[in-house]
Amino acid sequence: MYGLAFPKCPLPIPNSRRKVIQMPMEPMIGLEVHAQLNTESKMFCSCSTKFGAEPNSNVCPTCLGLPGSLPVPNRRAVEYVIRTGAALNCQTAARCRFARKNYFYPDLAKNFQISQYDEPLTHDGYIDLDVDGEQVRIRIRRAHLEEDTGKNIHLATGSSLVEYNRSGIPLMEIVTEPDFTTAEQCREYLTQLRLILRCIGVSNANMEEGAMRAEPTVNLVDRETGEATPKVEIKNLNSIRAVYQAVSYEIERQRRAVAEGREDELFQQTRRWDEDKGVTVLMRRKETSDDYMYFPEPDLVPLEPEPEWVEEIYASCPELPAERRERFCTEYDLPRYDAEVLTESRQLADYFEETCKRFEGSAKMVSNWLMGDVMSLLNEAGITIDQSPISCEMLAELLRLIKEDVISGKIAKDVLATMFETGRSAAEIVEEEGLEQISDTGALESVIDEVIEENPGPVEDVRAGKDKAIGFLVGQVMRKTQGQANPQMVNEMLREKLT
Amino acid sequence: MADVSREVVEHVAMLARLQLTEDESDRLQKELGRILEYADKLQAIDTDEVEGTSHVIPMTNVYREDQVGVSLDVEEVVANAPDAAEDFFRVPRIVEE
Numbered sequence: 272m273y274g275l276a277f278p279k280c281p282l283p284i285p286n287s288r289r290k291v292i293q294m295p296m297e298p299m300i301g302l303e304v305h306a307q308l309n310t311e312s313k314m315f316c317s318c319s320t321k322f323g324a325e326p327n328s329n330v331c332p333t334c335l336g337l338p339g340s341l342p343v344p345n346r347r348a349v350e351y352v353i354r355t356g357a358a359l360n361c362q363t364a365a366r367c368r369f370a371r372k373n374y375f376y377p378d379l380a381k382n383f384q385i386s387q388y389d390e391p392l393t394h395d396g397y398i399d400l401d402v403d404g405e406q407v408r409i410r411i412r413r414a415h416l417e418e419d420t421g422k423n424i425h426l427a428t429g430s431s432l433v434e435y436n437r438s439g440i441p442l443m444e445i446v447t448e449p450d451f452t453t454a455e456q457c458r459e460y461l462t463q464l465r466l467i468l469r470c471i472g473v474s475n476a477n478m479e480e481g482a483m484r485a486e487p488t489v490n491l492v493d494r495e496t497g498e499a500t501p502k503v504e505i506k507n508l509n510s511i512r513a514v515y516q517a518v519s520y521e522i523e524r525q526r527r528a529v530a531e532g533r534e535d536e537l538f539q540q541t542r543r544w545d546e547d548k549g550v551t552v553l554m555r556r557k558e559t560s561d562d563y564m565y566f567p568e569p570d571l572v573p574l575e576p577e578p579e580w581v582e583e584i585y586a587s588c589p590e591l592p593a594e595r596r597e598r599f600c601t602e603y604d605l606p607r608y609d610a611e612v613l614t615e616s617r618q619l620a621d622y623f624e625e626t627c628k629r630f631e632g633s634a635k636m637v638s639n640w641l642m643g644d645v646m647s648l649l650n651e652a653g654i655t656i657d658q659s660p661i662s663c664e665m666l667a668e669l670l671r672l673i674k675e676d677v678i679s680g681k682i683a684k685d686v687l688a689t690m691f692e693t694g695r696s697a698a699e700i701v702e703e704e705g706l707e708q709i710s711d712t713g714a715l716e717s718v719i720d721e722v723i724e725e726n727p728g729p730v731e732d733v734r735a736g737k738d739k740a741i742g743f744l745v746g747q748v749m750r751k752t753q754g755q756a757n758p759q760m761v762n763e764m765l766r767e768k769l770t
Numbered sequence: 771m772a773d774v775s776r777e778v779v780e781h782v783a784m785l786a787r788l789q790l791t792e793d794e795s796d797r798l799q800k801e802l803g804r805i806l807e808y809a810d811k812l813q814a815i816d817t818d819e820v821e822g823t824s825h826v827i828p829m830t831n832v833y834r835e836d837q838v839g840v841s842l843d844v845e846e847v848v849a850n851a852p853d854a855a856e857d858f859f860r861v862p863r864i865v866e867e
Contacts, residue, residue, distance in 0.1 A: 310836045317839030326857040327847045331839075337848065368824060375787055377861050423864060432858035435847075477830035562785060567824030575830040 296491035296529060297397040298458060298522045301449035302514075304464060305442050306474040307419060307482045308351045314418045314441040315342030317413040321482070326434040334418075334439035336381030341570055343368075348441035349392065350584060351473035352416050353576060355443060356393025357585040358467050359411045363393045368577045369416075369568040377433050378420035384443075388565040391415035392574070399593070400459045407456055408492065417442050440681045449488065454518040461485055461511045466592040470617045478510050485514050489521045499524050505551055508544050517544040518627055519651060521551050521660075534575070591618065595620055603634035618657040629667035632674045640670060644684055648691045660694045661687070669697035677701065679708050681754045684768065712764070715748070719757070719764055722747045733769045741765055774803045 313320055316333035332340040353363050370388035396411035421438035424433050445464070451457050465483060468476040476483040485508055492499040503521060508514045521542070528536040542551040584655045588596070599610035599620075611648055614620045619641070626637050645666065649659060669687060672678050678686065678701055689700050701707060709715055723730050730739035741762065748761045779799045783790050790798065851861035853861070 291779050310837050312838045317834070317837060318841045325844070327844050327859075328857075329841050337850075343832060345833040345836050347836035349833070366797075366830075373785075377859070377864060424858070426861060429863045430853075430855075431861050431864045432855060432859050433861055510831045562781075562783060569824065572825055572827065572829045572832050577831070580788075612830050 284439055295560065295673065296493050296498075296500070296623050297718045298452050298492055298518075299449045299492045300448045300518060301488045302457060302460060303488070304445045304461070304471050304716040305419075305469055305484045305486075306445065306476055308348050308443055308473055309472065310345055310347050310351070310441055312345060313439040314341075314345050314348055314416070315439055316335050316647065324436055329436045330438070334380070336379070336769050337364060342568075344571065345441060345691070348416060349574065349576065350580075351441070352392045352443050353447070353581055353584045354471050355468065355473055355586065356396060357588040357737035358471050358492065358591060359393075359396040359398055359413055359414065359445070361393035361396030361586075363576060363581050364390060364574075365578075366390070366573055367392050368573045370565045371408075371568050371569045372417075373564040377431070378423055379418075379438060380421070380435060383570070384418060384420065385419035385479065385568055386556065386565075387415035392576075399458065399464065399715065400456060401593070402453070402459045403457050407450075407459075409450045409456070409460055412446045414445045414449050416442055427440075442589070454515045454522065457487060457518050458511055458515040461514060463593060465511070467585070470589060470592050472617075478508075481509075484539070485510070485511075485764060487514060487518050487521075488582065489525070490516055491522070491525050500529060500537045503551075504541045504557075506541060506543050506554065507546075509546070513544055513546060514548060517551055520549065523652065524551065555763060571764075589617070593619075599623075603638075605638055607635060609635070609638045609642065613638060618655065618736045622659075622663050623661040628671075629664055630670050630674075632670055636674070637666075638668060640687075652691075657690075661690050665690060665696055672697055673703060676708055676757055676759075678706055679754055679756070681727050681749075682689055706755060709752055715756055715764060717760060718748055718751050719761065719768065722751065723765075723768065729762060730769060732766075741769075774806060799866070830836055 276522070290401075307746055310320055311319060313329075315610060316331050316711050318331050318334055321329065322469045334344055335488065339430070357363075367387065367390040369385050371383040372386045373383045386387075391413035392415055394413040396414075398411060399406045400409060414475075419437050419440040421435040423431050423433055426573075445615050447460070451460065451650055461478075465476040468474040468483070474482060478484065486504060486506055487508075488502050488504050490500045490502045503525070505517050505521060508517055515539060528534070539557040539707075541554045541557060541696040543554045544550075545552050596610045596614045599605050599613060600607060603610075610617060610621075613623045623634075623637060626636050628643070630637060645656075645659070645661065669683060669690065671681050672686075673680055683697075683700075686697050686700050686706065690694065690697060693700075726744060726747060729740040731741050733744065744765050745758055745761050748756050748765075749758060776795065776799060779795050779802060782799075782802070783795070790797070846858045848857065848859060851859050853859070
């Protein structure tokens, strides 16, 4: 008997299953992430993957699914998934195949998506997260390769427009086990995953642009009895923040339904996150498990990644952001916040380390300048650190001038801005504009005497032991010297004269 | 004869987006039964020692390098489309699942 495992219409929950589930139940959350891979060409044809091209300008017979066309896999896309597997402690399959996922929807012209089913390219990995000081290990079930779909535009006139530039862009699907128990863990996972994918250079992982998409599955489980609420999938999440909010909301929604015995609200379903209202909304019930009629893709031969190749990819996996962050804390003695900011981009972290190598001073000083003035110049200009006109050698030189008291920190800010604008070196600018700090006691003495003369009030205060007033006097000297006086020296000399 | 339930027929028809009349469903229920009967014969063969075959050609690892080639002109892209609007394919309104 070829029976069926699906009911034809929504079924009421049978009375036998209507029992009140006992609190407390723990959330059980899994995450499915899709990330577009940073390749030049598509997964199975040589069309460009460039974002923002004219509609249907990057398509060919293969990604249009025209009869007689044949797919050929992009080797770099395969490499990127293996590299991701390496970064996520996965095992790479010795042999795997592509599969056809069949469905009716015009976002793919072929009526099927080439994906992987029972034989993913990499599988069984994990990622360790630090969530508010707590160590959490999330198991990675699999990371596989598939093709992205086209885009639909729905018109008010009753028809839809389809364009296939995105169709066939290599897409990696990363699936976790349902190991998350809080929305915070989900947020940390996505934050770390994004950093990793960027660090290893496989995806720009930008959720706002749709280069990374996340779909959580949320339900509640009683860990003792194994009793659980039906699974709810959430779609339409365009940022990590949205995932965090939607998961939090969904946990609460299910908890309340359980607590108040409203079991009619607990059924297997797909919900949509409504960003404006801050709620999840029912999209559809899921009475049946999806039936995509998967079968091995007959147009593609199996993959057997050569062991030497795989080993090479694993061996060349760079230091990952989390490790690097820890190392920055210990090796450079940086505060955790600094280490976090600096390791947010591999280029920024590299820049920091390269500057430290060239500067015989404190790493914290490098960090301060990098995170402060350099970053704000970059942000203003809308460029990233690797496009900066100031090389790490140039920054190191500027810091050396500060450290050796050639210029004051205040002057250095202006010098940095000029460096950024002109690309000239710090020494050159300081020399040409005569910005050397006045550390010559003789030169300072006359200015200090002037200031003492002109400010009898504060001078009396200092003499009377009001230490605060000295700051004012130092400020006056700095002003008279256009910021070129060495404030440390001015401070000392003032104290000497007034006490 | 292998027993195919009416639900199976309707399910398969739904997956293939076919709208069947009662008569067609009756006929297909019998025909699918016969097809599956044949599959049963194959199932009876002991294949424990045989690896599943998705390809008759013993070949693996056919790749292309990641190089951008020439795409079609947009006029060609939509040339065979039953309906197009500007540079888009136009289809009957599809409601997002």
